Amino acid sequence: MQTIQGLAKINLTLDILGKREDGFHEVAMVMQSVALSDTLILQVAKDSDIHLAIDVPWLAADASNLAWRAADLMRQTYGIKDGVEIQLTKRIPVAAGLAGGSADAAAVLRGMNQLFALGASDEELCALGAKLGSDIPFTLLGGTMLATGRGEKLERLPDMPTADIVLAKPHVSVSTAWAYKSYDAAPVTSHPQTDQMKRAIIDKDDKRIASLLSNVLESVTMKKYGIISELKEKMLQYGARASLMSGSGPTVFGIAEDGAHAQHIAEALRQLPAVDVFVTKTAKSMRK
Ligand SMILES: C[C@](O)(CO)[C@H](O)COP(=O)(O)OP(=O)(O)OC[C@H]1O[C@@H](n2ccc(N)nc2=O)[C@H](O)[C@@H]1O
Ligand SMILES: Nc1ncnc2c1ncn2[C@@H]1O[C@H](COP(=O)(O)OP(=O)(O)OP(=O)(O)O)[C@@H](O)[C@H]1O
Numbered sequence: 001m002q003t004i005q006g007l008a009k010i011n012l013t014l015d016i017l018g019k020r021e022d023g024f025h026e027v028a029m030v031m032q033s034v035a036l037s038d039t040l041i042l043q044v045a046k047d048s049d050i051h052l053a054i055d056v057p058w059l060a061a062d063a064s065n066l067a068w069r070a071a072d073l074m075r076q077t078y079g080i081k082d083g084v085e086i087q088l089t090k091r092i093p094v095a096a097g098l099a100g101g102s103a104d105a106a107a108v109l110r111g112m113n114q115l116f117a118l119g120a121s122d123e124e125l126c127a128l129g130a131k132l133g134s135d136i137p138f139t140l141l142g143g144t145m146l147a148t149g150r151g152e153k154l155e156r157l158p159d160m161p162t163a164d165i166v167l168a169k170p171h172v173s174v175s176t177a178w179a180y181k182s183y184d185a186a187p188v189t190s191h192p193q194t195d196q197m198k199r200a201i202i203d204k205d206d207k208r209i210a211s212l213l214s215n216v217l218e219s220v221t222m223k224k225y226g227i228i229s230e231l232k233e234k235m236l237q238y239g240a241r242a243s244l245m246s247g248s249g250p251t252v253f254g255i256a257e258d259g260a261h262a263q264h265i266a267e268a269l270r271q272l273p274a275v276d277v278f279v280t281k282t283a284k285s286m287r288k
Contacts, residue, residue, distance in 0.1 A: 013029055027149070164256040
């Protein structure tokens with residue numbers, strides 16, 4: 001039996017550099033793992049099927065689920081005859097910009113590698129993960145990374161100084177494909193300073209990291225959902241060092257001064273209707 005945590009991510013920066021021939025967008029993003037996680041328990045099944053059980057009824061536990069698809073890909077790639085039972089406990093909000101589905105897929109790739117003693121390297125697992133989704137290689141490795149290409153090319157950065165993070169997810173779901181499709185570079189005048197963010201992380205300069213948070217997809221998702229700007233403003237009003245939308249949204253994260261301050265911001269945000277609030281921390285890389 002293997003128990004694996006799939007960690008959520010936030011984007012400290014997200015820049016779109018252009019459209020690619022394969023329909024995806026060329027990106028440059030500094031990604032950061034946070035401790036908020038889903039739990040996946042994997043066991044060899046008695047039969048030769050994939051069995052996925054999820055603790056919430058509203059998420060499809062069938063072949064459309066990224067955890068199921070990751071298990072299928074592992075079985076096909078390595079010729080595994082046994083089936084696998086996957087128990088998924090969901091805590092990361094869905095379609096939130098936090099890479100929850102990717103984290104589950106990554107946990108299944110890693111979990112099956114161990115369960116069936118396949119000996120696949122991180123590089124092999126990342127290459128498989130990239131077939132299922134652009135964020136999966138990052139969620140496999142975690143920590144602080146610069147992601148380029150369509151998000152699958154990774155450069156490890158030193159772990160950023162641990163920060164207390166508040167996540168606020170309004171009750172709207174955002175499709176990543178829709179956000180990229182709707183992106184119009186023309187009116188976007190402010191782009192992330194990716195190299196400066198890298199430098200700030202290398203220098204462990206947490207104030208500068210906060211001052212450089214930037215995401216061009218805010219121009220798409222914030223225009224449609226006014227609640228995102230409200231959440232950003234509220235976080236700043238309650239003293240967050242900085243706040244930003246993560247990924248394609250709609251989740252907004254704020255960097256607090258410490259754990260007590262994060263709780264204070266969270267309490268204020270919980271007064272708002274139709275918002276789920278989580279207090280977490282940045283998570284360090286599990287592999288070096
Ligand atoms: C928004 C982010 O979460 C930021 O980390 C990622 O860029 C999205 O990663 P993801 O959810 O793993 O995305 P994928 O499952 O690979 O792609 C979903 C859809 O988003 C669009 N997409 C995604 C990544 C990318 N670099 N360019 C794109 O245009 C494509 O239309 C694609 O069909
Ligand atoms: N295991 C899973 N957990 C969550 N969503 C899943 C899973 N498998 C498939 N999905 C589908 O994937 C879609 C995106 O969900 P997810 O929570 O990964 O979005 P996200 O956080 O916006 O991802 P990203 O930040 O990588 O763009 C949802 O519409 C959901 O139906």
